[in-house]
Amino acid sequence: xxxxxxxxxxxxxxxxxxxxxxxxxxxxxxxxxxxxxxxxxxxxxxxxxxxxxxxxxxxxxxxxxxxxxxxxxxxxxxxxxxxxxxxxxxxxxxxxxxxxxxxxxxxxxxxxxxxxxxxxxxxxxxxxxxxxxxxxxxxxxxxxxxxxxxxxxxxxxxxxxxxxxxxxxxxxxxxxxxxxxxxxxxxxxxxxxxxxxxxxxxxxxxxxxxxxxxxxxxxxxxxxxxxxxxxxxxxxxxxxxxxxxxxxxxxxxxxxxxxxxxxxxxxxxxxxxxxxxxxxxxxxxxxxxxxxxxxxxxxxxxxxxxxxxxxxxxxxxxx
Ligand code: MLT
Numbered sequence: 001x002x003x004x005x006x007x008x009x010x011x012x013x014x015x016x017x018x019x020x021x022x023x024x025x026x027x028x029x030x031x032x033x034x035x036x037x038x039x040x041x042x043x044x045x046x047x048x049x050x051x052x053x054x055x056x057x058x059x060x061x062x063x064x065x066x067x068x069x070x071x072x073x074x075x076x077x078x079x080x081x082x083x084x085x086x087x088x089x090x091x092x093x094x095x096x097x098x099x100x101x102x103x104x105x106x107x108x109x110x111x112x113x114x115x116x117x118x119x120x121x122x123x124x125x126x127x128x129x130x131x132x133x134x135x136x137x138x139x140x141x142x143x144x145x146x147x148x149x150x151x152x153x154x155x156x157x158x159x160x161x162x163x164x165x166x167x168x169x170x171x172x173x174x175x176x177x178x179x180x181x182x183x184x185x186x187x188x189x190x191x192x193x194x195x196x197x198x199x200x201x202x203x204x205x206x207x208x209x210x211x212x213x214x215x216x217x218x219x220x221x222x223x224x225x226x227x228x229x230x231x232x233x234x235x236x237x238x239x240x241x242x243x244x245x246x247x248x249x250x251x252x253x254x255x256x257x258x259x260x261x262x263x264x265x266x267x268x269x270x271x272x273x274x275x276x277x278x279x280x281x282x283x284x285x286x287x288x289x290x291x292x293x294x295x296x297x298x299x300x301x302x303x304x305x306x307x308x309x310x311x312x313x314x315x316x317x318x319x
Contacts, residue, residue, distance in 0.1 A: 002043050004301060007031045008050040010072050012291060014298040021302060022046075038062040046301045051075055051281075052263075057083035068092060068304040070297040071314075073284060074099070074152075075234060077207040081315050091314040092300040096151050097292035098284035103155035105283045106202050106232045109256035110160075112277050113200075113228045114139055119274065140164040145198030146180075147171075147191070148211075148233065153204035154180045160202075161185075170194045195222035200230060207234035215239065220246035228254040232283045235260035240270060247273050258283050 003022035006015065007030035018024055025044070030037050031053035041047065041063040048070040049055060055069055057080050071079055071093040084091050112118055115136035123130055144160040146153045149171035157167045157180060167186035180186050195201065201223060205211045215229070215238040223229070229252055231238055240261055246252045256277040257270075263281055270276055284293065300310045 003305060004046040004048060005030075005041065005044040006048045007037055007053055008048075008072075010048055010050060010294055010297070012294045014291075014295040018298040018302055022305065034059070041066065046070065046305055048072060048297060048301060049078070051078050053078060055079040055084070057087075060084055060087050060089055063089070068301055068310070070301040072293050072297040075206060076314060077234065077236070079314075085315040085317065088317055090304055090310060090317055092297065092304065092310040092312050093314055094293045094296045095312055097296050098286075098289035099151045099155050101286040101289035102152045102204075102232050102283035103159055104286075105258060105279070106152075106156045106204075106230055107159045107163075109230045109232065109258065109277060109279070110139060110144075110200055110202070110228070113230070113254045113256055118277055139200075142166070142199040143168060143197055145170065145194035145201045146186070146204060147194065147201060148204035148206075149174050149178070149180045149186075150204060152233070153202075154184075156202055156204065157184050157186055165200075168194045168198055191219075192222060195219060196224070198227060199224070200228050203229070203231040203233050203237060205233045205237050207236040212236045213239050215243065217242040217245060220251050223252050225250060226253050228252065228256070230256045232258045235263065235265075235281075240268065243276075244269050244273070247275050 002025050004024045006024060006026045009028040034054065038059055041059060042065065045065050046068045047066060050072050055078060060066065060083050066089050068090045069084060071091060074093060074095055076093060079091055081091050116134050120134045141164060143166045146157050146167060146169045149169045161167055161184050167184050168189050169180060169186045170189060170191045176188055181188055220242060243255060247255060254275040258279045259281050271278060300312055304310050
C-alpha cells in the first residue's frame with residue numbers, strides 16, 4: 001500500500017532516505033491536475049507539497065486516509081489549515097529552513113536596483129561600454145524599511161545593517177522589546193512613517209486577509225520618488241496594476257519582485273518596465289535551502305507516520 005504522495009518537484013537525498021522506510025510516489029507534475037490529484041489522494045497517508053498544490057478542504061476530504069500534509073516551505077496560503085484541523089489532519093512545514101536564502105535574494109535585488117546590475121549586464125553584452133549610464137546609488141547610509149519583521153525580515157535587516165543601513169521596521173505583531181529592535185537598533189514605526197522615510201522598502205509578509213492588496217496606489221504614493229520597493233514574500237500583497245502605475249509615473253524610482261499575484265504570471269505590462277527587476281519566485285531556491293527544507297519535511301512526515309510528534313506542526317489536533 002502506498003504511503004506518501006509527493007506531487008511537486010521535491011527530491012534529493014532526504015526523499016531517498018524516506019523511500020527506504022515508506023512507499024513514496026513521486027509525481028512532480030500532479031499538482032497541475034487537481035481532478036487527478038483528488039482521485040489519487042485517497043490512497044495515501046501523507047502528502048508532501050511545495051507552494052503550487054492547492055490543499056483545499058475538498059482535496060483534504062478526498063484524502064480519506066490522510067494523516068499528515070508536509071508543506072516544504074514557509075508560506076501556508078495554499079493550505080486550508082482550518083479544514084485540515086477539522087478533518088484531523090496534521091500540517092507540518094519548514095518555518096526557518098529557507099530564511100537565509102530569501103534574505104540573501106532580497107539583498108541581491110536591492111543591490112541590483114541600486115547599481116542597475118541587470119541593465120548594465122545586458123547593455124555590456126550588447127557590445128556597449130556605457131559607464132556614465134550606470135551611475136548608481138550606495139546602500140551605505142540609506143534607510144531600509146522592513147515590512148514584516150519575522151525571521152526573514154530579521155535576517156534581511158541584519159544584512160542591511162552590515163551594509164551600514166539604518167533599519168526601520170513595521171510589524172503590528174512584534175513588541176518594542178523584540179530581538180530585531182534591540183539587537184539591530186531598529187526603529188519600530190507605523191507603516192505610514194516607514195513609507196515616508198525609507199529609501200528601500202523590503203516586504204516580508206505572508207498573504208493573509210489583512211495583507212493582500214496592502215501595497216496599492218495609496219501606499220506607493222506615500223513613498224519617496226527616489227525610493228525602491230522589493231518584494232520577496234508573497235505576490236498577493238501587491239496590487240500589480242498600481243505598482244505599474246507608480247513605476248510609470250515616477251511615483252517610486254524602481255522595484256524588484258520575486259513573487260507575483262498569480263504564478264506563473266500573465267504578461268500584463270510589468271515586464272516591459274526598465275525600472276523593474278523580475279525573478280521567478282526563487283527566493284528559497286538555493287541548494288542549501290532546498291536540502292534543509294527537504295530534509296526537515298521528510299523527517300517530520302516520517303515522524304508523524306511513525307506515531308511520533310512533529311517538530312514543526314502548524315495545527316493542533318484534539319485526540
Ligand atoms: C516558501 O513559502 O517557503 C517560499 O515561498 C518557497 C516556496 O513556496 O517554495
